[in-house]
Amino acid sequence: MRSLIPQLSRGDRADPAPSRLAYRLNRLLLTPLFHRSLRIGLPLCILAISVAVVALSPERRETVALWVEDVKLSVQQRPEFMVKLMAIDGASDRVAEAIREIVPVHFPVSSFDLDLPAMQRTIAGLDAVARADLRIRPGGILQVRVSERMPVVVWRQRGRIEMLDVTGQRVATLDARTDRPDLPLIAGRGAQQLVDEALELVAAARPLDDRLRGLVRVGERRWDVMLEDDRRILLPEVSPVRALEQVLALHQAQEILDRDVELVDMRNPRRPTVRLAQAAAENLRRIKQIEMGVRTE
Amino acid sequence: MTALYESQRAMRAMRKAAMQRGVIAILDVGTSKIACLVLRFDGPERFRDGDGVGSMAGQSSFRVIGAATTRSRGVRFGEIEAMHETERGIRTAVQAAQKMAEVRVDHVIACIGGGEPRSYGLAGAIDLDGQAVSEQDVARVLASCDVPDFGPGREVLHAQPVNFALDHRSGLRDPRGQIGNRLACDMHLLTIDGTVIRNILHCVKRCDLELAGLASSAYVSGVSSLVEDEQELGAACVDMGGGATGLSIFIKKHMIYADSVRLGGDHVTSDISKGLQVPLAIAERIKTVHGGVVATSMDDREMIELGGETGDWEHDRRTVSRAELIGIMRPRVEEILEEVRARLDAAGFEYLPSQQIVLTGGASQIPGLDGLAPKILGQQVRIGRPLRVQGLPQAASDSAFSSAVGLCLFAAHPQDEWWDFEIPTDRYPVRSLRRAVKWFKDNW
Known part of the structure; x- marks a missing residue:
């Protein structure tokens, strides 16, 4: 039974x-x-609806893009990210x-705008640079560490000396x-591809240091040692160092290079030709004729 | 009869569906409180580690994940009296239990305390012609039990086969596959008032829940508070509730008798209220805080402030000795126990091999009841508490919750009832396929 008057007793x-x-519920x-x-x-x-509302109107899209760009720039331009000089x-x-x-690069510039890999490629593209390491040091310094190439020979080619x-x-x-x-001289086409062999030859030719003028690559297959x-x-084409040592041994034994010799041909190492x-x-022929008793005019 | 079977089978199917989903609610609508527990089934022995017999005799396949109680309204003698009030109470309890469990429940198993339960013993027998007992024979012998005329407006709540006998051998638990000439069975049938079932069904429907099972609260409190050998050897469980006292007799792990006395703790409270001229709420508080049934000389000196808010100073400052309070409570408790004794005598309890009586329910917590009860019920009386189940809060583990806990066990391990067995083929419709199969089996 429902009472007619709601009772709220204590x-x-x-x-x-x-x-x-x-x-x-x-x-x-x-x-x-x-x-x-x-x-x-x-x-x-809710997320999808809000994205749709923004994306469906070009003006709003532009506003949002601008705003994003603004925020990005304001972060990038903070002094913590600025690079002031290059070391x-x-x-x-x-x-x-x-x-x-x-x-x-025109300093100061934000580190976000620096394309370090591209810069590294550019610097490493220099002929004189063997290896380049770039990093941005704390304090806003672009640190470039370079190791240079060591020149070991001088190469003469078509009037250029490199x-x-x-x-x-x-x-x-x-x-x-x-x-x-101080650097040895090499010449001839294809000489630049065999610099290490040339260096070996130069090292082997040390006993005739003062007479050595340089090395010439002949026909892109073998070396000529040029003396004064x-x-x-x-x-020869194969094992030229051994052949050169052979010549030097001959020189030591018979002083072959001190004589009036134009050319020592070691192209066939088993048959050195002079x-x-x-x-x-002519002198030699005359001496031979005298020895044989042939009268000459 | 057939309609009831249909609804009971439907409830069984719903219970299976709920078990499959893993969540089921227990609803105990009592006179003094409405309790709701939410159970989660995670398959057998999920919460167990190690080998051997499972914890709590394998009753641990479920876990209580939500529990709530609320003061009951609109219920008298275990029967719903004001539907809307009760419905609101159920809603409160269910919502609180759901909140604790953080899961939505759709299926509930409820128990009924009132409705004047009546027990009937049924017997049936069939001839077997020396063949092995098949499932169909069991169905036939169950069908051969002649159902007594239990009057109009009454519904069958439980119909449990309690005994099978094959020729001269009795006490078979499962006669299938055995050979004999004559199969007999005994069945226990419990009927209650149909309107009580209909009322609770309506309340549960109004709360958007589906009823997945119904049980007598006397039966389920016996399941939870009798230990295994008491159930085996014969014992009575007396569930002293707020408005009704249920009693159930068990032997060989089957309930063979159930009854209820329409007296309970609320009557004690109303006696105190009338005797001491105090409101019911104060009477209830005095009963639970100072109550007792055995007076000693100490109780003459212990004075209880009655209190009150009438504004009359003399009236509000009255005191009463505890002996006086006991003098009010004791006759009513004695009356309840004597009524129980009379019911037990009528049921023939004294012929059981063991006559253990277990008192449980909220009113069994009156101090001194263990001294009073043996004078009326006999020497073998103990105060029982329900089995412990996984996850039950401490607040819901005292003897007032024995029927709720019993419902949990009932949900996990229901007893085979009549409607769980096969239907005899000759009861099928004429054009049924199963009837054709039976004909083939008989003639080939």
């Missing part, structure tokens, strides 16, 4: 029972599928100058041979 607490609607929330869709689906839905280590003044010339390193890479152009008299007074030693100078050859 100590009578409110009815703890949920209403039917509250009870049903509660049960609906406890349904796993519904609960999951509410927890994951609803935020996803170059391990390079001679000329190379450092060249690096500063080819790396077109310095090469061990691998045959060009290091720099020389104005005159006399700029680097246009004398030559023709070396060409005398014109005058020496």
Whole structure:
């Protein structure tokens, strides 16, 4: 029976029972599928709608893009990210100058705008640079560590004089041979590909140090050792160092190079051939005729 | 009869579906409180580690994940009296239990305390012609039990086969596959008032829940508070609730008798209220805090402040000695126990081999009841508490929750009832396929 006048006697607490609607809603929330869709689906839905609202209008899209660009720039331009100067280590003044010339950076610049791999490629592309390491040091310094190529030979080719390193890479152009008299001279086509063999030959030819003028690559297959007074030693294609040592042994034993010899031909190492100078050859013939008792005019 | 079987089978199917889903609720609508437990079934022995007999005799396949109680309203003598009030109470309990369990429940198993349960013993027998007993024979012998006329408006709540006999051998638990000439069975039938079932069904429906089972609360409290050998040797469980006292007799692990006395703890409270001229709420508090049934000389000196908020100073400052309170409570408790004794005598309890009586339920917590009860019920009386089940909160583990806990066990391991067996083929419709199969089996 429902009393006509709602009685609220003292100590009578409110009815703890949920209403039917509250009870049903509660049960609906406890349904796993519904609960999951509410927890994951609803935020996803709101996100999708807001993205769609922005993306469907070009003006809003532009505004958002501008805003994003603005924020990005304001972060990038913070003083913590600015690079103020470039420090170059391990390079001679000329190379450092060249690096500063080819790396077109105007400091100060944000480190986000620096394309370090490309700069590294550019610097490593210099002939005089063997290896370049770039990094941005704390404090806003672009640190370039360079190891230069070591020139080991001078290569004369078609009127140009260039310095090469061990691998045959060009290091720099020389104005005159006399700029680097300490380096051995090589010449001929294909000589730059065999710099290491040339160095071995030069090392082997140390006993005739003062007479050695240089090495000539002949026909891109073998070496000629050029000595002073246009004398030559023709070396074979295979194991030229052994052949050169053989000649030096002959020289030690018989002083062959001190004689009036134009050319020592070692192209066939088992049969060394010597060409005398014109005058020496005539002298030799005359001596032979005298020995044989032939009268001459 | 057939309609009831249909509904019982439907409830069984629903219980299976709920077990498959893994969550089921237990609803104990009592006179003084409504309790709701949410059980989770995770397959057999999920919560167990190690070998051997499982914890709690293998009853641990479920876990209580939600529990809630609320004050009951609109229930008298274990029967629903004001539907809307009760429905609101059920809603409160179910929502709180769901909140604790964080899961939605759709199926409930409920128990009924009132409805004037009546027990009937049924017997049936068939001839077998020396053949092995098949499932169909069991179905036939169950069908051959002649059902007594239990009157209009009454529904069958339990119909459990308690005994099978094959020729001269009795006490068979499972006669299938054995050979004999004559198969007999005994069945225990429990009927209650149909309107009580209908009322609780309506309340549960109004709460958007599906009823997946019904049990008598006297039966389920016996299941939870009798230990195994008491159930085996013969014992009575007396569930002293708020509005009704249920009693059930067990032997050989089957319930053979159930009854209820329409007296309970609420009557004690109302006696106190009338005797001491205090409101029911204060009477209930005095009963639970100071109550007792055996007076000693100490109790004459212990004075209880009655309190009150009438504004009359003299009236609000009255005191009463504990002996006086006991003098009010004891006659009513004695009356309840004597009524129980009368019911047990009527059921022939004294012929059982063991006559253990276990008192449980909220009213069994009155101090001194273990001294009073043996004077009326006999020497073998103990105060029982329900079995411990996994995950049950401490607050819901006292004897007032024995029927709720019993319902948990009932949900996990239901007893075979009549409607769980096969239907005899001759009861099938004429054009049934199974009837054709039976004809083939008989003639080939």
